[in-house]
Amino acid sequence: xxxxxxxxxxxxxxxxxxxxxxxxxxxxxxxxxRSADKAADFAARGVKIALADYNAPASFDGLFxxxxxxxxxxxxxxxKGRVGQHKVVLDAAKQAGVALxxxxxxxxxxxxxxxxxxxxxxxxxxxxxVPYALLRNGWYHENxxxxxxxxxxxGAVVAAAGEGRVSSASRxxxxxxxxxxxxxxxxxxxxxxLGGDEAWSFAEYAAELSRQTGKxxxxxxxxxxxxxxxxxxxxxxxxxxxxxxGVDASIEKGELVVSSGDxxxxxxxxxxxxxxxxxxxxxx
Numbered sequence: 001x002x003x004x005x006x007x008x009x010x011x012x013x014x015x016x017x018x019x020x021x022x023x024x025x026x027x028x029x030x031x032x033x034r035s036a037d038k039a040a041d042f043a044a045r046g047v048k049i050a051l052a053d054y055n056a057p058a059s060f061d062g063l064f065x066x067x068x069x070x071x072x073x074x075x076x077x078x079x080k081g082r083v084g085q086h087k088v089v090l091d092a093a094k095q096a097g098v099a100l101x102x103x104x105x106x107x108x109x110x111x112x113x114x115x116x117x118x119x120x121x122x123x124x125x126x127x128x129x130v131p132y133a134l135l136r137n138g139w140y141h142e143n144x145x146x147x148x149x150x151x152x153x154x155g156a157v158v159a160a161a162g163e164g165r166v167s168s169a170s171r172x173x174x175x176x177x178x179x180x181x182x183x184x185x186x187x188x189x190x191x192x193x194l195g196g197d198e199a200w201s202f203a204e205y206a207a208e209l210s211r212q213t214g215k216x217x218x219x220x221x222x223x224x225x226x227x228x229x230x231x232x233x234x235x236x237x238x239x240x241x242x243x244x245x246g247v248d249a250s251i252e253k254g255e256l257v258v259s260s261g262d263x264x265x266x267x268x269x270x271x272x273x274x275x276x277x278x279x280x281x282x283x284x
Contacts, residue, residue: 001099002048003182004030004064006089007073009038011142012104015175016071016182017042023183032063054085057092064096069182072103074118078240083120090121094130100188101125102133102181104174107193109255112246131188133181138195138258139168139247141274144205145281150234152213156220157206160227164202164251167195167258169271176267195258196271208275212282224249 003020007013008031020029026046033039039049052059054075064070070093075085086103093101103125106118118136125132151157177194181187206219222230224245231241250256264271 001067001069002028002030002065004032004050004068004070005073006032006052006054006071007075008042009033009035010073010076012171012175013073015172016073016178017047019172019175019179020182021045021047023179030068054088057088060088060092064093064098066097066099068093068096068098069100070098070102071178071182072101074104074121078117078243082117083124086117086121087124090124090128090130094128099131100133100182101130102135102178102187104178105134105136107136107138107195107256107258108191109193109258110247110250111253111255112243112250114243114247133187133189134191135174135178135181136191136193137174138193138263139166139256140174141168141170141196141272141277143168145277148209148278148281151209151217152215155216156218157202157209158220158222158227158230159202160222160224160245160248160252161202162221162252164248164254164256165199166201166251166256167197167199168256168274169194169196169263170277173263173267173271176269177263180266180268192262192266193258193260194263194266195256195260196274197261197264198271198273199257199259200274205274208278212275212278 005013005016008017030048030050031039031042032050032052034053043049050063072089075082106115203219206217209217227245228241232238
């Protein structure tokens, strides 16, 4: 039996594999990647490497074995038909008879277009009959802390989220929940709503940036259309800018406030405070 992680060299996947290495022998972990070079550090530590691509169904033939536990990390290619990509993995998992397929989804409360592929994938997972765990990941701290340069340069946090709040957490937090499910028992056919313990507003985010940098950082709320214009002006493709602006509209409606406590329960600790993530990003 292996614990198999798809997208293992991605931002979330790396955290999952690193935390798995703290709990199980490296030989029990299989990292599914598109580039062996990017996984060389894992291979050097004894992790099994499997080359496969969501866009190449044949690459998953024989990849899984009966009894495996699989983490399907959702694809990031919004223009490639993500539900179809995910079904490639699901079909291979079903054929192999895996013990569990965990899928990184989106909060059940999220109505933005970003959630459409996740809902479609969830339906396919449930219909497949494969034992599943739906990990409905909320927003990541890193969605904001990895983009601090323009914020600090202009002294402004710009969003189309009004006074909405976000229950974000770090990628490491969400990875800890995934690892708990992959290494634990009794998670079959369960759905977990995952988010940070403390929700914050963009005004509070700007105030915390001001406190830590000593610079005046203000929150500048804008309309959804204006935000799309700002994002496309910064070089983002129009469809992706629309998706991100749609998420902000959902934030304004309160759809990214997750109060279940599932994330800290699975991780076995409190989630990482936003202030801590900001401090780490400023040091980095």
